[in-house]
Amino acid sequence: MSQVKQGSQKAIMHSLAHAENYAIDLMWDIVARFYYEDMPREFYDDWIRIAGEEAKHYNKWQEQLKAFGSFYGDLTAHNSLWESASDTADDLLKRLAVVHLVHEARGLDVAPLLRRKLERCHGPAAAAAIAVLEGNVAEEVGHVGAASRWFGFLARRRGLDPVAAFHKIVRENFHGKLRPPFNKEMRDQAGLTEDYYLPLAETR
Numbered sequence: 655m656s657q658v659k660q661g662s663q664k665a666i667m668h669s670l671a672h673a674e675n676y677a678i679d680l681m682w683d684i685v686a687r688f689y690y691e692d693m694p695r696e697f698y699d700d701w702i703r704i705a706g707e708e709a710k711h712y713n714k715w716q717e718q719l720k721a722f723g724s725f726y727g728d729l730t731a732h733n734s735l736w737e738s739a740s741d742t743a744d745d746l747l748k749r750l751a752v753v754h755l756v757h758e759a760r761g762l763d764v765a766p767l768l769r770r771k772l773e774r775c776h777g778p779a780a781a782a783a784i785a786v787l788e789g790n791v792a793e794e795v796g797h798v799g800a801a802s803r804w805f806g807f808l809a810r811r812r813g814l815d816p817v818a819a820f821h822k823i824v825r826e827n828f829h830g831k832l833r834p835p836f837n838k839e840m841r842d843q844a845g846l847t848e849d850y851y852l853p854l855a856e857t858r
Contacts, residue, residue, distance in 0.1 A: 663775045664724055666768055667783055670790075671715035672731040673761065674708050680739055680753060681705035688746040693804070700800045707797070711790045718783050741827055747808050751823040754801030755846060756832065762798060762840040765791045791840075798844035806845075817849050824854055831856035 681701050712726075719725050735757050742748035769787060772780045809816040824832075832854045841847070 662771060663780060663783065664719070664722055665729060666771060667715055667718050667722065668724070668726065668729045669731065670768075670787070671712060671719060671726040673735065674712035674715060674790075675726065676735050676739075677708040677758075678705055678712060680735075681708055683739065684746070684749060687743065688749070691746050691808070693746075693808070697804055700804070704797050704800060707793050711786075711793070714786045714790070718779075718786060721782070722779060738828070747805065747812070747819065748823050748827055750801050750805040750808070751820050752828050754798065755805060755820065755850070756824060756828050758794065758801065759798050759841060759844070759846055759851075760832075761794055762791065762837045762844070763835060765794075765837065765840075795840050795843050798841070798846060802845040820850050821853060 681704050685698050685701050685705075716726055719728070735753065738752050738757060739749070742752050765787065769784055772784050772787065805820065806816040809819045812819075832851050833856050836848075836851060836855075838848065841851070
C-alpha cells in the first residue's frame with residue numbers, strides 16, 4: 655500500500671474512533687444531564703444500551719488502529735460535536751435535534767463515501783476496516799432511530815409539531831446548512847424523513 659493510501663486509511667479510522675469516543679460520553683451525558691425531564695424508563699434504557707454499543711464501536715476502531723501501528727490520539731481531531739453538545743446542554747429537545755438528528759445522522763450520510771475510500775486502499779487491513787464500518791453503521795441507524803422517536807415524543811408532549819420544532823431548533827442552534835448527499839434509505843429506516851431535513855439543506 656502506498657504511503658498516501660496508508661495515511662488516508664489511518665485518518666479515516668482515527669476520525670471514526672474520535673466520533674465514537676465522543677459518542678460514549680454523550681450517551682451517558684444525555685442520561686444524567688436531563689434527569690429532570692421525567693422521561694419514560696425506556697428513554698434511559700435506550701441511551702444506556704446505545705452507550706454500550708458506542709463503546710464497542712470505539713474498541714473496534716482502536717483494534718484496527720493498533721493493527722495498523724497507530725492508536726487513538728495519534729492524529730489531531732475536530733471538536734465540533736462537543737461544541738454542539740455544550741451549546742445544547744440546557745435543553746433535551748435541542749440536544750436530540752442537533753447532536754443526534756444532525757451530527758449523528760450525518761454519519762449515515764458519509765458512510766458510503768468512507769467505504770469507497772477504504773475500498774481504494776485495498777488489502778486485508780482495508781477489508782477489515784470496511785467490515786467494522788458496515789457493522790457499526792447498521793447499529794447507528796438504530797441510534798438515530800431512538801433519537802428520532804424520543805424527539806417526536808418530547809416535542810408532542812410540549813405541544814409542538816416535531817417537524818416545525820426541528821426546523822426552528824436547527825436554524826437557531828446549528829451553525830450552517832445541512833449538506834447533501836443524504837442517505838435517504840438509512841434516514842428513512844431511522845424515522846428521519848425528508849420533511850425534517852430537506853428544507854434545511856444547503857442548495858448550490
